[in-house]
Amino acid sequence: MAFLHVTDREGARHEIEGADGWRVMELLRDSGLGVEGICGGACDCASCHVIVAPEWAEKLPAAREDELLKLDELPAIEETSRLSCQILWSEALDGLALTIAEIA
Amino acid sequence: MDAAVTASSTANRYDVAIIGAGPTGLFAVFELGLLGLKAVVVDVLDKPGGQCAELYPEKPIYDIPSWPIITGQELTDKLLEQIAPFGAAFRLGQLVTGFARKPDGRFSLTLSEGERIEAGAVFIAAGAGSFAPRKPKVEGLEAFEGKSVFYAVRNRAALAGQDLLVVGGGDSALDWAIDLVGTAKSVTLMHRSDRFRAAPASVAKMRSLEAEGRLRFVEGDLHALTGENGDLSAVTIKSKNGFESLAATRLLAFFGLSIELGPIGDWGLDLADGKQIRVDTEKFQTTTEGVFAIGDINYYPGKLKLILSGFHEAALASHAAFKIVRPEEKLRFQYTTSSSELQSRLQVSGASKAA
Numbered sequence: 498m499a500f501l502h503v504t505d506r507e508g509a510r511h512e513i514e515g516a517d518g519w520r521v522m523e524l525l526r527d528s529g530l531g532v533e534g535i536c537g538g539a540c541d542c543a544s545c546h547v548i549v550a551p552e553w554a555e556k557l558p559a560a561r562e563d564e565l566l567k568l569d570e571l572p573a574i575e576e577t578s579r580l581s582c583q584i585l586w587s588e589a590l591d592g593l594a595l596t597i598a599e600i601a
Numbered sequence: 602m603d604a605a606v607t608a609s610s611t612a613n614r615y616d617v618a619i620i621g622a623g624p625t626g627l628f629a630v631f632e633l634g635l636l637g638l639k640a641v642v643v644d645v646l647d648k649p650g651g652q653c654a655e656l657y658p659e660k661p662i663y664d665i666p667s668w669p670i671i672t673g674q675e676l677t678d679k680l681l682e683q684i685a686p687f688g689a690a691f692r693l694g695q696l697v698t699g700f701a702r703k704p705d706g707r708f709s710l711t712l713s714e715g716e717r718i719e720a721g722a723v724f725i726a727a728g729a730g731s732f733a734p735r736k737p738k739v740e741g742l743e744a745f746e747g748k749s750v751f752y753a754v755r756n757r758a759a760l761a762g763q764d765l766l767v768v769g770g771g772d773s774a775l776d777w778a779i780d781l782v783g784t785a786k787s788v789t790l791m792h793r794s795d796r797f798r799a800a801p802a803s804v805a806k807m808r809s810l811e812a813e814g815r816l817r818f819v820e821g822d823l824h825a826l827t828g829e830n831g832d833l834s835a836v837t838i839k840s841k842n843g844f845e846s847l848a849a850t851r852l853l854a855f856f857g858l859s860i861e862l863g864p865i866g867d868w869g870l871d872l873a874d875g876k877q878i879r880v881d882t883e884k885f886q887t888t889t890e891g892v893f894a895i896g897d898i899n900y901y902p903g904k905l906k907l908i909l910s911g912f913h914e915a916a917l918a919s920h921a922a923f924k925i926v927r928p929e930e931k932l933r934f935q936y937t938t939s940s941s942e943l944q945s946r947l948q949v950s951g952a953s954k955a956a
């Protein structure tokens with residue numbers, strides 16, 4: 498079994514079980530951690546903005562152009578900001594640590 | 602009493618007030634119209650269509666019954682065409698801020714520009730909530746908002762002679778930066794990167810103005826605002842080279858739109874998860890009689906946030922609302938194919954002579 502380590506907006510930590518082939522946004526949304534995923538993963542609403550732990554940032558597949566453009570639209574982002582709808586879960590991500598960003 | 606006042610107060614009386622012009626709110630106009638009920642639709646966006654028109658006008662949708670493929674904008678246009686015969690009133694670009702039940706049992710809604718509308722029933726079709734401009738993350742922002750920091754241009758002339766800073770990398774930011782060259786004393790466009798989410802022609806135009814020295818482009822993030830009593834004098838920006846101060850007396854920020862529940866959260870409704878309004882599945886009525894919630898905004902066991910669910914909910918809520926708004930009348934169930942009454946409301950003449 499592979500797990501995702503999440504810090505929510507209040508600073509509480511959670512361990513969430515991954516599901517192969519799911520988007521990380523869907524894992525967060527269905528865990529009731531306040532990630533809405535309004536656009537269902539279309540890279541359109543940025544409601545799934547997360548900040549990935551620095552040691553994981555490099556290991557994830559790089560963001561594509563439309564994700565970078567959407568992130569650039571937000572008033573504030575961090576070095577390792579990602580839209581979690583663009584991160585596909587697999588066993589290889591076991592231990593992935595991230596923080597749910599403030600609602601922009 | 603003043604005649605004009607009387608006229609406007611009756612003009613603002615409707616059978617049903619619909620909050621939200623997304624697909625659900627629009628289709629509710631249709632279902633209410635078939636029953637002979639007059640609706641008014643309010644949306645904070647300046648165009649109808651809700652998420653479909655704002656977030657994905659060009660994207661194809663594949664699960665609208667009988668439309669194998671239709672884009673968000675096409676769906677909106679078709680809905681507007683379908684509801685046209687019913688002549689619903691629209692109040693666009695306005696947020697419903699206040700909601701109250703009057704002593705006679707009817708409802709009064711207050712809009713952001715101060716207008717009041719009155720209705721016998723209310724349909725909350727507010728989707729994921731109201732769209733609002735995303736705000737810069739800087740301290741003391743509130744003091745500047747509406748005085749020297751804006752999220753839209755309402756009064757172009759007021760920007761004349763100002764040192765203008767436009768922030769953002771989308772069409773709105775580029776279009777306004779370009780447009781205001783010549784009006785403002787100086788124009789600076791700032792964006793986090795040199796990637797733009799805008800029409801290539803606008804990017805090219807911006808670059809040529811930059812080359813002519815009529816517009817300055819800087820890469821960076823807004824860090825702080827400086828000024829007194831809401832009068833901006835400078836901003837601090839954070840870029841690859843560190844912090845830098847920039848003279849600016851007006852700031853236009855275009856960070857796109859976010860969606861938040863908004864005023865609806867304060868109306869004493871039963872909220873599931875703090876975000877969705879709990880309804881029954883017979884009438885899609887909230888815990889307040891006469892107030893219905895349909896589409897993405899509602900919650901009931903088994904709820905699916907799909908456009909088709911909103912359509913179904915609109916039909917049932919409309920029938921339930923009829924009984925509240927027209928208690929003295931009998932509700933007659935009829936089909937559009939065979940009822941001449943429905944066909945005359947639709948302004949069509951069907952083949953059938955029945956009913």
Ligand SMILES: Cc1cc2nc3c(=O)[nH]c(=O)nc-3n(C[C@H](O)[C@H](O)[C@H](O)COP(=O)(O)OP(=O)(O)OC[C@H]3O[C@@H](n4cnc5c(N)ncnc54)[C@H](O)[C@@H]3O)c2cc1C
Pocket residue numbers: 535536537539541542620621622623624625626643644645646650651652653656657660661662663664695696697698726727728729730731732862863864865895896897898906907908909911
């Ligand atoms: C990218 C994307 C893809 C999607 N794909 C599909 C799909 O393939 N199939 C599908 O069925 N669904 C899809 N959806 C979901 C679908 O768009 C929603 O289910 C649908 O828009 C809900 O309609 P609605 O009318 O209930 O709410 P919305 O479309 O959200 O409209 C609600 C409106 O209410 C307004 N409002 C809210 N509060 C106030 C207030 N206080 N005052 C004034 N106005 C207010 C808002 O501004 C908004 O315009 C998708 C959504 C997105 C973002």
